[in-house]
Amino acid sequence: MDVREVRDYGELSRAAAALLLEWVADFSSPSIVLPTGNTPLGCYAALAADPRARALTGARLIQLDEYHGIARDDPRNLAEWLMRALLRPLAIPAARLQRFDSSAGNAAAEAARMEEIVEAIGIDVAILGLGPNGHIGFNEPGSIFDSPTRLIELTPESIRSNAAYWGEGRVPPFAFSLGLGTLARARRTLLLVSGERKADILAETLNGPISPTVPATYLRALSGAVVIADQLALRKWRGGRG
Numbered sequence: 001m002d003v004r005e006v007r008d009y010g011e012l013s014r015a016a017a018a019l020l021l022e023w024v025a026d027f028s029s030p031s032i033v034l035p036t037g038n039t040p041l042g043c044y045a046a047l048a049a050d051p052r053a054r055a056l057t058g059a060r061l062i063q064l065d066e067y068h069g070i071a072r073d074d075p076r077n078l079a080e081w082l083m084r085a086l087l088r089p090l091a092i093p094a095a096r097l098q099r100f101d102s103s104a105g106n107a108a109a110e111a112a113r114m115e116e117i118v119e120a121i122g123i124d125v126a127i128l129g130l131g132p133n134g135h136i137g138f139n140e141p142g143s144i145f146d147s148p149t150r151l152i153e154l155t156p157e158s159i160r161s162n163a164a165y166w167g168e169g170r171v172p173p174f175a176f177s178l179g180l181g182t183l184a185r186a187r188r189t190l191l192l193v194s195g196e197r198k199a200d201i202l203a204e205t206l207n208g209p210i211s212p213t214v215p216a217t218y219l220r221a222l223s224g225a226v227v228i229a230d231q232l233a234l235r236k237w238r239g240g241r242g
């Protein structure tokens with residue numbers, strides 16, 4: 001994998017925005033998978049401040065993952081989060097976001113609908129974050145590498161790490177995610193990792209066995225995935241290299 005070390009979160013955010021803009025310039029109407037979480041916020045803010053990011057108003061955006069069992073207009077659902085963090089600041093029309101319906105009654109049908117859309121559009125660029133347990137989107141440990149888009153039961157660890165966002169005991173237990181097999185078809189993939197609390201899992205992702213136990217290791221089976229990580233996140237990996 002192409003691992004690019006940057007000094008800190010600010011540099012990571014600027015480097016990610018610059019690489020995304022460089023990549024999308026190769027496509028006339030790029031399709032881009034977008035994560036939520038804290039890590040991409042700086043990148044999204046850097047894009048919002050960059051006039052070149054107007055190119056993204058013609059992009060086709062695809063939501064990486066979404067909670068299930070909450071209202072479609074609940075401000076806590078991840079599509080609304082993406083609207084606030086990226087689409088509104090960049091004046092990208094809401095209709096350009098292919099989103100999961102967090103209120104869908106038939107979850108299997110909803111996952112299949114998104115899988116079909118992604119299959120039809122294709123993925124030019126996938127931007128991803130790394131879960132503290134190695135998850136990608138909500139592909140939790142144990143997710144096989146050819147998994148499709150589906151409804152997933154969150155692990156206790158993911159529920160704990162999302163409690164700050166939802167409040168204790170309020171995190172929805174199920175979520176939709178594009179599958180690892182779906183994401184593996186992306187033409188370009190960028191993983192963003194920041195901070196000391198990701199150092200162990202990033203070292204495992206980069207050096208440990210390639211296995212569904214750490215779903216993010218699927219990235220090593222792709223050709224040309226890029227990781228941008230800051231010094232704190234790469235601390236254990238550098239130690240591992242001696």
Ligand code: F6R
Binds near residue numbers: 034036039040064128
């Ligand atoms: C959210 C997502 C998750 C996060 C991961 C890291 O859309 O895809 O896999 O990327 O949980 O979250 P942060 O960035 O908050 O550390």
